[in-house]
Amino acid sequence: MSTGGHLARVPAWLERHALTLAAIATGVILLVMLYLPVAVVFVESILDGGSATLSAFVDVLTDPFYVGALAEVFADPLGIVGHLDALVGWLVAISVSVTVVTIPGLGIPIPWLSVETPGVRMGLFGFTAYQAGLSTLASLALGLPAAYVLATYEFWGRRTIRSLTILPFVLPGILVAVGFYATFGQGGTINAILGVVGLGPYPFIEWNPLAIVIVAHAFYNAPLVARVTVAAWESVDVRSVETARSLGASRRRAFFDVVLPQLWPAILTGALLTFIFTFMTFPIVLALGGLQLATVEVWIYDRVQRLDFQTAATLAVLETIISLGLTYAYLRYESAQSGLSRAASAPPRRPLFPSLRVALAPKRLAVVCYGLLAVVVFVFPLASLVVGSVTDGSGVTLRHYRFLLDRQLEGQTFQTLPVPAIRNSLVFGLATLVVAVPMGVVISVLTTRTGRGGTVVDALAMLPLAVSGIVFGIGLLQGLVFGISLPGGWRLQVTGTVAIVAAHAVAAYPFVTRTVSPLLANLDPAMVESARSLGASRYRALRDVELPLVASGIVAGAAFAFAISIGEFSSTVILASGTDSYTMPVAVERYLGRRSGPALAMGTVLLFVTAASFVVIDRVGGRFER
Amino acid sequence: MRRRTFVGSLTGATVAGFAGCLSRDDDDSNGDDSSDDAELAGDPESGTLTIATYDSMIDGNDPAGPWLTEAFEAAFPDATLEWTAPDSGLNHYIQLEEQDASMEADLYLGANIDDLARIDDALGDGGLFRELDADRLDRADRIRDGLDMGDPHDRVLAFDTGYISLVYDETVVDEPETFDDLLDPAFEDALIAQNAQTSDPGQAFLLWTIDAYGEDGYLEYWDDLDENGVRILDSWSDSYYGAYMEEERPMIVSYSTDQVFASAEGNDLSRHQIAFLEGQGYANPEGMGVFERASNPALAYTFMDFVLSNDAQAEIAQRNVQFPAVADEYVDLDDEFDQYAHEPPEAVTVGYEQLRGNLDEWVDDWARERAGH
DSSP states (O other): OOHHHHHHHHHHHHHHHHHHHHHHHHHHHHIIIIIHHHHHHHHHHHEETTEEOOHHHHHHHTOHHHHTTHHHHHHSTTOHHHHHHHHHHHHHTOEEEEEEEEOTTTOOEEEEEEEEOOOOOOHHHHHHHHHHHHHHHHHHHHHHHHHHHHHHEEOTTHHHHHHHTTGGGGOOHHHHHHHHHHHHSTTSHHHHHHHHTTOOOOOHHHHOHHHHHHHHHHHHHHHHHHHHHHHHHTTSOHHHHHHHHHTTOOHHHHIIIIIHHHHHHHHHHHHHHHHHHHHTOOHHIIIIIOGGGOOHHHHHHHHHHTTOHHHHHHHHHHHHHHHHHHHHHHHHHHHHTOOOOOOOOOOOOEESOSSHHHHTSHHHHHHHHHHHHHIIIIIHHHHHHHHHHTEETTEEOOHHHHHHHHHHHHOOTTSOOHHHHHHHHHHHHHHHHHHHHHHHHHHHHHHTTSHHHHHHHHHHHTHHHHSOHHHHHHHIIIIIISOEEEGGGEEEOOOHHHHHHHHHHHHHHHHHHHHHHHHHHHSOHHHHHHHHHTTOOHHHHIIIIIHHHTHHHHHHHHHHHHHHHHHOOHHHHHHSTTSSOOOHHHHHHHHHTTOSHHHHHHHHHHHHHHHHHHHHHHHHHHTTOO | OHHHHHHHHHHHHHHTTTGGGEEEOOTTTTGGGGSOTTSOOSOTTSEEEEEEOOHHHHSSSSOHHHHHHHHHHHHSTTEEEEEEOOTTTHHHHHHHHHHTOOOOOSEEEEEOHHHHHHHHHHHOTTOSBOOOOGGGOTTGGGBOTTOSTTOTTOOOEEEEEEEEEEEEOTTTSOOOOSTGGGGSGGGTTTEEEEOTTTOHHHHHHHHHHHHHHHHHHHHHHHHHHHHTTOEEESOHHIIIIIIITTTSOSEEEEETTHHHHHHHTTOOGGGOEEEOGGGEEEEEEEEEEEBTTOSOHHHHHHHHHHHTSHHHHHHHHHHHTSEESBOGGGOOOOHHHHHHOOOOSEEEOOOHHHHTTTHHHHHHHHHHHHTOO
């Protein structure tokens, strides 16, 4: 056979094995960049001076500081009678009473149902779960109305707002904390507005730091909920709604019976991701709430700082078990949801304010109220950062931006320059998108329609979400940056830009998987089968049949991948240390020093550069949706 | 252009897999280590010196690192300075030492006393840095008394020091004079402190209370502070730029050099008054030390001597907004700095001997009570 014949067969061979090759590449990346570093850390939890032991787990699980009232149960798992007695005693001691409380500052008395419990020591894990639960509820409460508005109404700027929903995701914690203080603090925006009508000032953050932390978590996560849900909403099959309506269902009935079931997987995805993220929250709780709101992650960080890797690893393993357990439970639910075949024909959107009369209808007024709330929660903190970057103690100034300009023009090689930071962020973001989207799709394809085994694999594939950023960072440092000794005096080291992109892709692909899988699982398998029976390779069927139908999920996932990469901090800072591959968030932290101005200016640059990229990504990506 | 390099390296690595990342363990990384310190290895005036430090030494606003580089390279034209600031700070080097991995840095700029205790808790006595031979440094005896840092292994020399104090708004509260004052109803819900787990000034303030009340009494004092509504936030920058500057509270644990910044930013100084409790400030001297496995210790000595010179001391103090380590006659500071940087009547520090083996437990006990859910 001629050489030409060989060459001609290469593309065909590649196409036939494309999926296998992509799966192998994904596996290699995961092995080196995820499982190896995580294993390096987790092994520490059971190693004590070279021998394996579970004593660290026993120590943590029997310490009321970590697990609260459960410590007694773990200490004596067989003493069931004693534990039941304690439980009964606790239940008996609960009392319910009605009291009258006054709203602070307004003097309006309202009846309040108060439940007195003898109190349960929640422990660090219990409190972490409690605040994560509240944060999830708040994120749903703020995110779902946004999804509703974006999916059902047409108005000026809708697409831009939809693109920008992902923006909070990329902001470093310090910027968000400063923005929140500037908004809700005693000298902040809200109090300035209240001052105009003669109220305040109120120390909102002091009054209830937990509430403010939860709002800050909603600031980060409600956009995520909204984004995931809008993507699903826009792929609701409008024909099934029309069918229901023609069969006599009311609009409300059609929504609850036809639309909502198609949205549930997306809503729960948003809730799950929010819970896991806020379970592993760290900088925000401490910055706004202080040590009294410390979470498990705070303690992991502290243990790492004190070089007590065994306790850090033990806490991390427990944290991961909880997150993965939740993920597994969710995935079982998700796979049970398939069967609704849907074509992506999005429901038509109604104009938001067609006329003044409609604009005053209750539903539109509710939208307006929600809009005002969203402005307070999302726009004020961001605007405060921008204002902070152009002011100092004595008024408006551009000197913080001049700092950036000077640094760019005169900075030395070992310093962090703004332009390389912007360029690195964008290049890494695009590279992450290119790597993470195929990875995410491959994992989706491999795990959908494979039953329970697929669910287990799928849950394991979610590991990057379930492992804390701090632990992942330690693993990368000890495993890949310091290197692992191999037999024969060799050492495996992975650092530099390739490692950064790979680490970003590992952090990002679960978002692609989670936005693609539910759509993929809901496709009619007959479509793929008929394509295959007509001679298409598995890859061909995926490319030509399945992907176009789940395009909205892919675009949503791609935007997430880009956002994760732009906002990623803990592994970037470790892998970029000593090289010129730092990113915008890293630059923000490095500029902080003992003056906030330059860091705020860099943060504002981060804000505008990423906002512009999201709008571009959505516009470009939008062409593939439909 | 860079972008092309990046894409090139990406494809290269994909083609070669991770093979390119395999390397032979460098067996002679500790090369000249065995040679006697009497004969310091390396050339004292040429070669490359890699200095490890923290972010704001090289990247903040008007940092000292670039000035030091230019001035040192001008004085020693055959020498080159390189800087690195790993995210995990000194822990990075402790871990490198534990894993016997290669150590690129020669000198560390910015180790404080509790770092030394931490090194020794992790690596054993006298770890990580060389014992310094002060006789080799012409200017070592310029260092002020009280800044000897108390290391039994003489591994570090102070190059500057800061004092932790309270900063308060005189229009809202009176000046607190003692620790007990802070428990007074007049200071209820007034103070912001930082988490001693995550913040240097936070830990320094905690140690100051241990110095004042002893290790048996400090937790009780903190319970009383809690009662009076102390607020503990994560880091100095969070608490300062957030809660304090947004006028959430009128008093914060901060540095006695605060007015240097406040006047430069054009802020009203009435919100930046300095209070020294008990007439004291907690001194946090920063030291420099040469890594045991430094490749060019002779040049490191030359650099340390340079850091103690008049000009370098003034520049470091003013750019870092810390006090110089040398006695007054060896440094000329701007009048502005002299006017706004306040030195406490008396400086206190918990010494190495006490910190060793105790620090982690003190901080842990303290933090567990504050976070007791």
